[in-house]
Amino acid sequence: MGDAVAPTSAAQTLSQAHRRLAFRVLIIILCGLLLAAAMIVALGSGSQSIPAADVIRALTDPASVKKSTEIIIHQVRLPRALVGALVGMNLAIAGTMLQGVVRSPLGDPYILGVSAGGGLAAATTTLLIDNFPPEAVPAAAFVGSLIGALIVYAVAWDSTGVSTTRLALAGVALTSMMGAFTTTVVVMSVEGGGQIIFQWLVGGLYTAGWPEYDLIRFYSLAGLIIALLLANRANVLALGDDVAQGLGLRVEQTRFLMSATAAILAGSAVAAAGLIAFVGLLVPYFARRLVGSDHRFLIPASGLLGAALMVWSDTAARVTFPHLFGVTSIEFPVGIITAIIGGPLFLWLVRARRSAW
């Protein structure tokens, strides 16, 4: 009897594992489809109504459509959608990394002051330094983000680790400080014009074009690859410092690498699209509910979901909301949309999971 039972349960466990794996892969594919749908809707939406057939022809056979249609699709909508997707992916994966580092759902580049550090660096280099090469701005933003992350971590850490409360406080303090410095930089450099800098500070894809795409894609790719390479180590780190160390993981080095990856991703996102809130907070939260905490699945799922969220939000910002409010002549910055969705959700999170904080 004993012999008859054992092989069956091992087989059952194996098939359960296979089912879980299949389910997770399926979820990731669905996230990919969500992103594809977002891109399609983004390409088809805008102030000029272009029939779907024309949109497709503009992509496949540009010579067959009106010049203005070709320009709108290729130069206005397509690069904007691509940059939006990359920014969303960057912020979501940065959030995943940071949540792994601080072992708290509050790991988000905006809350932890990582974005603010990148924003200050980007503003300083762009506005105060003459002839600073635009290609180097994401690198500067990366350095700023890294410094921001290190400051927050150093302030919030003690021998018992990092408590969520300390993290939140340090993050708030740093974001306020960096934000004040950034505003100072902006005010000091007058030629930008108040309106445009405001757009950038709230987070907007209005100026996103092929140059921004070229700027960000290298950093996005690098960040994604490094994050995936760190996935196994991140899984071990999640078990707790003592256990991880016991398993042979170099804990501090892993934490530093994960923070640096988050800084690259968040910094380049800020350089391309300004400060956008809550993506890094919410997307990993939902991704975890869908595919679990295994970073090998969590990172791709977060990336795809984040990209999809950003593209949907941008379409809402530039088309839906203006129509809703009857002010079709202006465009809402996408940062406002993510804040509208993310803010209440975050508040709900704080309330619903209050025992964990």
Added chain:
Amino acid sequence: MTFTTIVRRWLPVLMIAAVLMTLSAPLVSAQDGTEPRTITDAMGRQVTLDAAPQRVVGMSASINEMLFAIGVTPAGVTDGMDYPAEAASLPTFGSGYQPDLEALAALEPDLIVANLQLNAQFLDKLEAIAPTIAVLTIFPKDVPANVRLLGQATWRDTQADFLATAYEDFLTLTAALGTGKEGPSILIIVGTLDVPNYGKSETYLGDMAKLLGATNIADGEADAGPFPGYAQLSIERILEADPDFIFTVTRGADTPMAETMTTDAVWSALSAVQNGSVYELDGRLFVEAPGPRFVEAILQLYGIFYGEGM
């Protein structure tokens, strides 16, 4: 292979090539009457235009007025442009600082004239739609220079030259009128009394007043606020300087500042308010659209300063 063999082999090919090249030469050098031009814009960018543009779009009222002045009707204008009357019926594409790029592309322009102050951040997006030249118009003296540039870019050099010369002569005359005169002291306020921006001589209106011999009590202060040429002044400073004239351009409030001043305890202490020398000026004419109508603006200022002689 010997030399002669090579030549014999390749000679027919070379001869055919030579014939083709001479035949195509007329095709290459024959133009349709207009030679391409390279324009150097306000940022020093070199923009090449192949032929006279047929659909020109200006990114601000100032630029569109200059286009109208040289006889070019823009293919589209920014929101709210109501002068000249023709402009009100042209297609629009949003504001100058955040234009709807899709609407702009839908107009199919072949030349975009951008405002350097407003559009510097997204010149590359405008370039993607059509060749773009950037101009900067701050002072009246910029108008003839930009009119000439626009004339060059639209193949209307002669019209532009006539006009620019007339503008320059008018400015010379104005300066002559202003020199040697004991000019009044002025204060320029743009905005509201709660959020005032005091214009210095480095603004459009300030420069016109300076040409006419006026002194500006805000001169010498540091730039403050989002736009260059505007300063912050304390109310004590204004009371101490007690300007002869106050020019207001109210933006962001329903009641003109000239009116609210009369009922305000502090502002009504100024002699300008008591003498009725506070003038609410048309914002488009005096601040927002530096352009060909500076002639009208200067005439109005002269009338205010030195009597109804004009």
